[in-house]
Amino acid sequence: MPLPVVYNVESVRARWRTSVVAVLGIAGAVGVFVAMLALAKGFRAALVESGSAMNAIVRRAGATSEIDSAVTLTQQKVIEDALEVAHGPSGPLVSHEAVVIAAVPLRETGTDANVQVRGVTEKARLVHENVALREGRWPEPGLFELVVGKNAAASYRGVGIGDTLKLGGAGWKVVGVMDAGDTAFDSEIWCDLSLLNPVYHRPQGVAQSVVARLRSPEALEPFRQRLVGDPRMKVQVDRETDYYAKASQMMTTLVNVLGTLVAAVMGVGAVFAALNTMYSAVAERRREVATIKALGFGGSSIVLSFTLEALVISLLGGLLGCALVLPINGLTTSTMNFQTFSHLAFAFQVTPALLGIGLVFALLMGIAGGVPPALRAARMPVTVALRDL
Amino acid sequence: MKYLPLLLGNFRRHRVRVALTLGSFAVALFLFCVLIAIRGAFNQGVEAAGADRILVVNKVSLIQPLPLAYRDRVARVPGVKDLTFAHWFGGVYQDEKNFFPQFAVDHTTWRQMYTEFRVPEEQWRALAADKAGAVVGKVTAERFGWKVGDRIPIKGAIYPGDWEFNLVGIYEGTRPQDDLSQFWFRWDYWAEKVEPDIKGYVGWYVVRVDKGHDAVTVVKTIDSAFANSPFETRTQSEAAFMASFVEQMGNIGFLMTAIGAVVFFTLILVTGNTMAMSVRERTGELAVLKTVGFRDGAVLALVLVESCLLALLGGALGIALAKAFTMSGDPTGGLFPVFFVPGWAMGLGVAVTLAVGLLAGLLPALGARRLRVIDALRTL
Numbered sequence: 001m002p003l004p005v006v007y008n009v010e011s012v013r014a015r016w017r018t019s020v021v022a023v024l025g026i027a028g029a030v031g032v033f034v035a036m037l038a039l040a041k042g043f044r045a046a047l048v049e050s051g052s053a054m055n056a057i058v059r060r061a062g063a064t065s066e067i068d069s070a071v072t073l074t075q076q077k078v079i080e081d082a083l084e085v086a087h088g089p090s091g092p093l094v095s096h097e098a099v100v101i102a103a104v105p106l107r108e109t110g111t112d113a114n115v116q117v118r119g120v121t122e123k124a125r126l127v128h129e130n131v132a133l134r135e136g137r138w139p140e141p142g143l144f145e146l147v148v149g150k151n152a153a154a155s156y157r158g159v160g161i162g163d164t165l166k167l168g169g170a171g172w173k174v175v176g177v178m179d180a181g182d183t184a185f186d187s188e189i190w191c192d193l194s195l196l197n198p199v200y201h202r203p204q205g206v207a208q209s210v211v212a213r214l215r216s217p218e219a220l221e222p223f224r225q226r227l228v229g230d231p232r233m234k235v236q237v238d239r240e241t242d243y244y245a246k247a248s249q250m251m252t253t254l255v256n257v258l259g260t261l262v263a264a265v266m267g268v269g270a271v272f273a274a275l276n277t278m279y280s281a282v283a284e285r286r287r288e289v290a291t292i293k294a295l296g297f298g299g300s301s302i303v304l305s306f307t308l309e310a311l312v313i314s315l316l317g318g319l320l321g322c323a324l325v326l327p328i329n330g331l332t333t334s335t336m337n338f339q340t341f342s343h344l345a346f347a348f349q350v351t352p353a354l355l356g357i358g359l360v361f362a363l364l365m366g367i368a369g370g371v372p373p374a375l376r377a378a379r380m381p382v383t384v385a386l387r388d389l
Numbered sequence: 390m391k392y393l394p395l396l397l398g399n400f401r402r403h404r405v406r407v408a409l410t411l412g413s414f415a416v417a418l419f420l421f422c423v424l425i426a427i428r429g430a431f432n433q434g435v436e437a438a439g440a441d442r443i444l445v446v447n448k449v450s451l452i453q454p455l456p457l458a459y460r461d462r463v464a465r466v467p468g469v470k471d472l473t474f475a476h477w478f479g480g481v482y483q484d485e486k487n488f489f490p491q492f493a494v495d496h497t498t499w500r501q502m503y504t505e506f507r508v509p510e511e512q513w514r515a516l517a518a519d520k521a522g523a524v525v526g527k528v529t530a531e532r533f534g535w536k537v538g539d540r541i542p543i544k545g546a547i548y549p550g551d552w553e554f555n556l557v558g559i560y561e562g563t564r565p566q567d568d569l570s571q572f573w574f575r576w577d578y579w580a581e582k583v584e585p586d587i588k589g590y591v592g593w594y595v596v597r598v599d600k601g602h603d604a605v606t607v608v609k610t611i612d613s614a615f616a617n618s619p620f621e622t623r624t625q626s627e628a629a630f631m632a633s634f635v636e637q638m639g640n641i642g643f644l645m646t647a648i649g650a651v652v653f654f655t656l657i658l659v660t661g662n663t664m665a666m667s668v669r670e671r672t673g674e675l676a677v678l679k680t681v682g683f684r685d686g687a688v689l690a691l692v693l694v695e696s697c698l699l700a701l702l703g704g705a706l707g708i709a710l711a712k713a714f715t716m717s718g719d720p721t722g723g724l725f726p727v728f729f730v731p732g733w734a735m736g737l738g739v740a741v742t743l744a745v746g747l748l749a750g751l752l753p754a755l756g757a758r759r760l761r762v763i764d765a766l767r768t769l
Contacts, residue, residue, distance in 0.1 A: 039644070279405055
């Protein structure tokens with residue numbers, strides 16, 4: 001026969017001093033754990049959502065990122081002529097792009113950050129559907145003009161509308177700010193591809209990557225077969241979302257490993273706190289336990305009851321921890337992505353799934369901290385305990 | 390010493406509580422040491438930077454090269470003692486996950502510049518004799534199980550093609566913060582194999598400033614020499630160059646250490662409080678000790694020794710675990726250049742635990758001393 005749960009809830013309340021320590025310990029561990037996961041999640045999302053499942057990105061075979069890739073003019077033509085590529089009013093929806101890294105000072109510290117500058121054609125706006133103009137206007141083709149991502153505009157010095165930025169020896173005028181829905185493009189600066197190549201001493205006509213909009217997401221495989229089978233092409237074809245997922249791998253691994261490590265150590269600390277609390281709760285209640293036993297409750301109901309009590313404490317801790325990290329949802333921070341060698345702004349993402357994981361973590365800590373004391377309570381001999389009365 | 394059985398008796402009485410307190414100290418100190426090791430990994434470049442070295446890179450950005458012709462012009466600048474150059478290779482060994490930095494270096498000058506790295510003389514001679522030779526750091530060699538004489542295939546990413554190198558040497562560091570993950574091969578081998586239009590370029594120059602010359606003046610002279618050329622330079626101290634990377638990593642390193650610091654102090658406070666509570670519970674016993682003739686000082690010492698011993702044992706356990714953990718290797722699988730607990734961190738950790746142990750014993754023990762024996766005994 002189980003003991004009523006209300007008994008345990010009341011016990012936690014009556015011994016709130018010792019309970020608070022355990023609740024705080026668990027809340028801290030859960031908070032850190034969820035915060036770290038939210039950071040990794042936000043970083044990954046910023047990159048993954050930059051891509052579209054409808055797009056394929058073509059790079060030179062063996063290239064690890066866009067920076068070390070090159071696609072020649074002939075190859076670009078083959079891609080444009082592929083049957084799987086969707087067409088818009090102005091021809092095939094294929095965006096030729098080149099990426100350089102520019103050193104631009106951070107607003108906060110004044111030290112230089114590596115900013116990705118992407119040379120694009122007018123097609124880029126049609127292929128990357130998540131990019132929209134927020135302020136000002138798009139650069140005119142053939143003019144030394146720039147459009148700046150909204151996170152870049154907020155993070156770096158001298159990139160407001162009307163400012164002139166020196167890139168590769170030329171002066172470029174900032175004419176617009178674009179909004180790419182918090183994706184990696186929001187940390188980039190875009191300009192005209194045909195001007196970027198000469199300024200950076202690169203051969204005209206060569207792109208570093210070619211992004212093609214496909215007729216359907218399923219068209220990727222035939223598209224890849226066609227390009228890889230063509231003797232003129234030495235390229236690799238990836239779905240754009242896969243490419244960006246891979247570009248986030250290193251940083252996500254780093255944050256996840258470190259976050260899990262710190263959370264695990266804190267979890268052990270929190271379990272110790274919970275054990276301490278529950279052991280002292282059991283010790284203080286020797287008479288209570290003995291009385292309950294004398295009333296006819298079995299050992300299993302006592303184990304269940306004390307475990308429940310630990311779970312109540314850990315649930316409180318878990319909820320508190322989740323509540324504490326909730327405000328960081330949407331908070332923008334930035335770091336360097338070593339895979340693309342550039343600085344990237346992104347927002348923490350505290351999702352319901354992460355909160356769920358946090359609560360499960362809390363309950364696991366509760367079980368680890370609650371079961372041993374509960375077993376001790378159940379083993380306590382009735383006669384010895386009652387003698388204290 | 391004769392009170393040792395009394396101390397041990399106290400420990401044995403509350404085995405669970407003693408174990409938990411020990412464990413809490415161990416966890417706190419483990420976390421403290423590991424966080425300092427993580428911080429060190431993020432800041433490695435700054436901590437390992439040579440005080441008299443400056444770096445010359447392309448002003449446009451780090452990935453733009455500089456002409457080889459700058460070598461002699463930089464070398465002529467007054468105050469430049471040594472000069473070497475390198476180029477980032479960025480190839481892939483088997484899989485992109487197996488990242489380690491690869492540099493094409495000028496083997497005739499590289500070793501004089503980076504004196505903190507030790508390579509046996511005959512191995513360096515082997516590099517001079519073998520154009521496809523390569524020298525790798527001990528950590529990377531152990532990571533992939535490479536031995537001198539192995540042939541290392543690396544797939545070019547920036548410079549396409551299949552590259553093969555003969556491992557002729559393994560370097561070691563002289564300080565714990567030295568990065569032992571780098572892979573060096575000969576720049577002339579790189580220049581021979583790449584497209585003709587890029588073979589006259591290098592990634593960056595490293596300069597050692599002569600003692601007695603002002604580094605700031607040398608920096609300015611170099612930058613002004615190349616101003617308004619197609620390849621303008623940005624010259625800065627090695628430490629400043631590395632620091633700009635740390636700045637860009639930005640909040641992640643800061644977040645980790647901030648969170649860790651908060652957690653560490655909470656853990657320490659909670660544990661200290663638990664210890665203080667357990668002394669307070671025993672006020673009655675302390676009164677008994679006084680009744681049987683112990684002096685105030687002796688009782689105080691007894692309590693303090695007990696709490697400090699507990700704190701120190703727990704702390705030492707945590708530090709030892711952290712040391713073992715960091716020695717078992719980089720938890721991120723190659724993303725950290727170095728991962729170790731510095732000596733000062735261990736010292737600081739011991740000092741903090743000792744302070745907490747003292748405080749946790751002192752406060753209740755002083756309270757107990759003020760207590761009159763007769764009052765304390767009444768509660769028995």
